Amino acid sequence: MNSEYSGAGDPAKSLELLWGLQSKPTRGPKPGLTVDQVVAAAVRIADVEGLAALSMRRVADELGVGAMTLYRYVPGKAELLDVMLDSVYGEFARRPVDGDWRAKLEAVALQNRELYLRHPWLLYVASSRPPLGPGLMAKYEYELEAVEGIGLTDVEMDAAVALVNGYVHGAVRSAVDAKRVIQSSGITDKDWWLAHAPLLDKIGDAQKFPLASRVGTAVGEEFDAAYDSEHGFAFGLARVLDGIAALLADR
Amino acid sequence: MNSEYSGAGDPAKSLELLWGLQSKPTRGPKPGLTVDQVVAAAVRIADVEGLAALSMRRVADELGVGAMTLYRYVPGKAELLDVMLDSVYGEFARRPVDGDWRAKLEAVALQNRELYLRHPWLLYVASSRPPLGPGLMAKYEYELEAVEGIGLTDVEMDAAVALVNGYVHGAVRSAVDAKRVIQSSGITDKDWWLAHAPLLDKIGDAQKFPLASRVGTAVGEEFDAAYDSEHGFAFGLARVLDGIAALLADR
DNA sequence: CGACTACCCCGTACAGCGTACCCAGTATGG
DNA sequence: CCATACTGGGTACGCTGTACGGGGTAGTCG
Structure with a gap:
């Protein structure tokens, strides 16, 4: 942790x-x-x-x-x-992708996710100014290829890749953290929520924070269901890619 | 660190x-x-x-x-x-905002950024399943208000807020890390890049990784210039918000 | 009023960390 | 042949979080 x-x-x-x-x-x-x-x-x-x-x-x-x-x-x-x-980083797959920039960026996101899932500790080490070794260089090169030649400046290309990578990092970290907490404590999200509901009720939670209570409950139930986290990941990724698409459409 | x-x-x-x-x-x-x-x-x-x-x-x-x-x-x-x-979290400003969801989410992003800059250690602590204290609840309630009533499901509301917060977290962390490395080492990004350029050249960097070299150099120069990081932050945030806008337009 | 006891403060101690320092042993170049 | 450069690693230091237990204090009860 x-x-x-x-x-x-x-x-x-x-x-x-x-x-x-x-x-x-x-x-x-x-x-x-x-x-x-x-x-x-x-x-x-x-x-x-x-x-x-x-x-x-x-x-x-x-x-x-x-x-x-x-x-x-x-x-x-x-x-x-x-x-x-x-x-x-040297293990990063770098699968060749036929398709437009969106398909390629999606592949980048998925392969980053695979890497994080295979080496979860990566989530807690990554930092700026990383070591410019051969593994990172090859990965970065592959990632940039996804957005090369679609009308972005060099700096925007870096920003777009960083945006996608940042999203994946955050999303996977949340998922891994959640799973880890459940495994280490033996308490599922739903149990945890249920256990503290009376306490939060007593405090007047639902009155003071109606949106937080409503949405929090909905999210808790959704996650506890046999709902695959694939779906949540794809949702966020689609928003990020839509954002980049909107930028391209303006050109 | x-x-x-x-x-x-x-x-x-x-x-x-x-x-x-x-x-x-x-x-x-x-x-x-x-x-x-x-x-x-x-x-x-x-x-x-x-x-x-x-x-x-x-x-x-x-x-x-x-x-x-x-x-x-x-x-x-x-x-x-x-x-x-x-x-x-209790210090979170919660400024009232007149305007549409986009203006409100922008305010959420900026206030989160302020919080991170005031307490940079937050960047290295935040985790899933945070303590449900009064500070966090109030912050979460405020954030959800930005996306209430614009046609998202409860789970999507949470996802949208998480998307924005995740972006801010990643962007501010990068900026803070970069500044910290410069302060602690006394080496600016440009110096660092220049110092290692010969070594990377010797390895045949530019030949093997043409995009990485080109874009990396461009980013290095941009950041070292009197370029304010405000701009980079706003760029990424705009992409994220565009992504959410695209989702709303589909409805 | 004395005795009890819940509670405060905290000194000591332990296991674990990264690593500075130093010495013993070894294989090679001159 | 032997000086030298190297490898392996034992010991030790200062740091961490915190378990344990002891001494002093203040409120409550017989």
Whole structure:
């Protein structure tokens, strides 16, 4: 339930790691590990046990080495996170899409969603000025292709992609958070709402906040039904894409 | 640069705190503090020194008491965060707006932005299933008023408000992160880009990722210019509102 | 009025974190 | 052959949230 920084490390060091620019040593014992092994172990832990469980000691245990050994491969935890980020960005599908910009942006959104669902910890790390590694660059390139040549300026292209990505981030995060709270507490949204309804009633909730009560109840019931969250996701995405379409129509 | 959980505490205890339902003791010495004082001190620290500096010991120091004393007023840090959240939600302006739904939603967006800028740590705490305190309820009620009676279902009303709030959250977070990175590192976006350009060139960046290079450069230059970020914020918000307008036009 | 007891404050302690520092062991270049 | 550059990792420091328990205080009851 915790979150972390990114870009907190020394960016130059992160870049060196990302592009594999470490000068290879010739003297001394051969390293028993590689940066990739360290990053892969860290990603595995974050995937399975969550960001909160990701500690240097935990990663070291996973690899069967002492905690301090990791610092031979990575300058610190911040840089490790940077490299983890770029590593999973590299998994981004980049499926080719036949169709107009809208179909392509939809594909971008869905593939971002897949990525977040496969690595939920990404939701709690993403930050501005991310590490410009090969994974992120390839992803960004693919995303920009969706809106290239449709009449947007360069800055607008970036803004459009950021808008879609921002929406996906927020939507998936809400969904993942909700599921996580249910799993960790064993209390569904409906139970939770029902449990606190009397308390909120006593306070005079429905009188003071009629809209909030009405809409809140409706949303609670909807979500608790066998309603697939696919629908809610698509609704928001359609609004975002409609907004971009409106901009294009004005030109 | 760090982030935290919310809703991690016992929700029932948080609710009691939020609505001031603690049974008042009659016996024993009078408490030297109040929950409000504790929360206010915590908010002050988070505002000035950031979330990372917010520790129980730090709050206790601020109030001139021992660290464990806080646990007389608040069950733990998680619940303290819940109450801090609701406390600042209570500051939400709720300015009355004459005009259509669009003007009202714009006001919602701007006031949310103000709130985030006044309490940037909010950006790193917000989560699903937030504490249903008086502050949040009033804010939610105000936000829903913007889209009441314009032909949306209850669930769509919630989705529309969430869409706008999600956009603001993402946009402000990006801006705040960017500013923070510049302040903490003393490196502007342009400097950073320029410093790494040779490295990226050497890798064959521009050849492999032509769009990313072109657009990235354009965005970097734009942001570094005396370009006010107001413009970028308004652009994205306009797209979101256009998206909602398109939905209404279909009805 | 004394005794009881609920309540306040908080010192100590523990497990966990990131990581600075340092030393032992090893393989290679000169 | 040996100086040197490197790897592995033990120990330790300062930080975190908070469980536990003890000492002092004030209101209530026999």
